[in-house]
Amino acid sequence: AQSVTQLDSQVPVFEEAPVELRCNYSSSVSVYLFWYVQYPNQGLQLLLKYLSGSTLVKGINGFEAEFNKSQTSFHLRKPSVHISDTAEYFCAVSDSWGKLQFGAGTQVVVTP
Amino acid sequence: DAGVTQSPTHLIKTRGQHVTLRCSPISGHKSVSWYQQVLGQGPQFIFQYYEKEERGRGNFPDRFSARQFPNYSSELNVNALLLGDSALYLCASSPLAGRGETQYFGPGTRLLVL
Numbered sequence: 001a002q003s004v005t006q007l008d009s010q011v012p013v014f015e016e017a018p019v020e021l022r023c024n025y026s027s028s029v030s031v032y033l034f035w036y037v038q039y040p041n042q043g044l045q046l047l048l049k050y051l052s053g054s055t056l057v058k059g060i061n062g063f064e065a066e067f068n069k070s071q072t073s074f075h076l077r078k079p080s081v082h083i084s085d086t087a088e089y090f091c092a093v094s095d096s097w098g099k100l101q102f103g104a105g106t107q108v109v110v111t112p
Numbered sequence: 113d114a115g116v117t118q119s120p121t122h123l124i125k126t127r128g129q130h131v132t133l134r135c136s137p138i139s140g141h142k143s144v145s146w147y148q149q150v151l152g153q154g155p156q157f158i159f160q161y162y163e164k165e166e167r168g169r170g171n172f173p174d175r176f177s178a179r180q181f182p183n184y185s186s187e188l189n190v191n192a193l194l195l196g197d198s199a200l201y202l203c204a205s206s207p208l209a210g211r212g213e214t215q216y217f218g219p220g221t222r223l224l225v226l
Contacts, residue, residue: 032212043116043202043217044155051212090154097167098206098213099145102154 002027002093004074006103013081013110021076021106023091032094033074035065038105039087047089050074061085086110114138116218118203124224125193133188133221137205143167144186145215146178147202155202161186162209198225 007022025031032051036044048059055067065076074091088107092100117136125131137144143162147155157170161180175191184205190197200222204215 034214036217043219044204045217046214049212049214092154094211094213095168096211097160097162097209098143098211098215099157099160099168099170100147100155100204100215101157104154 002029002031002095002101004033004091004093004101004103006091006106008106009104010107010109013108015083015110015112016080018077018079019081019085019108021089021091021108023074023076023103025072025074025091025093027072027093033065033067034092034094034100035059035063035074035076036090036092036102037087038090044090047076081108081110083110083112116203116205116216118201118218118221120221121219122222122224124226126226127193127195129193129225130189130191131193131223133190133201133203133223135186135188135203135205135218137184137186137203138216141205141207141216142184143206143209143213144180144184145204145206146186146188147204148172149200149202149220151199158188160209167209193225195225198223 034049035047050067091103145160146158149155159178160168180186200220203218206213
């Protein structure tokens with residue numbers, strides 16, 4: 001069985017500061033990992049995904065994530081956040097049919 | 113191009129009633145999945161359909177059912193509603209059904225059961 005654990009339920013951060021959201025996964029097979037963002041009262045939008053190849057994945061809106069097989073992690077980072085980055089962020093792992101198993105989410109609150 | 117659309121956007125029902133939620137995938141997408149997102153939690157997988165066949169079912173009771181039509185749109189039906197069914201129901205589509213396929217989500221239907 002595959003699963004992901006998001007280690008922080010909420011991350012407060014000041015505008016223009018860096019942010020890191022932590023995600024650990026568990027899988028007995030090759031993993032395909034995703035980060036999605038959910039803005040208030042909206043659906044989910046893909047930020048980035050890791051399928052294979054380079055362990056550093058760049059996504060939209062200046063986000064990037066690093067796949068670390070030895071630590072079974074897929075942490076999301078942004079060097080400088082904006083107020084508009086206030087949202088909930090979900091890490092997910094895909095099964096062979098593309099079904100997504102999501103983590104509990106990390107709420108990012110950016111303040112001036 | 114239009115994204116994934118869902119209807120209705122909001123819905124209020126009472127316990128014991130039945131509800132039907134609808135989803136239209138992105139044009140050309142053949143796979144549709146349904147997720148339930150309870151307030152404060154991550155989305156939970158309910159169903160996946162590909163080419164009108166069920167490809168997966170999550171840990172939900174038989175009160176939940178779904179189908180996919182020849183035009184690839186989909187319906188999610190929930191019978192005998194319980195208070196605990198109150199949630200945001202998300203539909204996602206992808207071109208194919210397979211590991212690594214990006215799923216594109218609609219805005220969701222927010223269901224409140226009183």
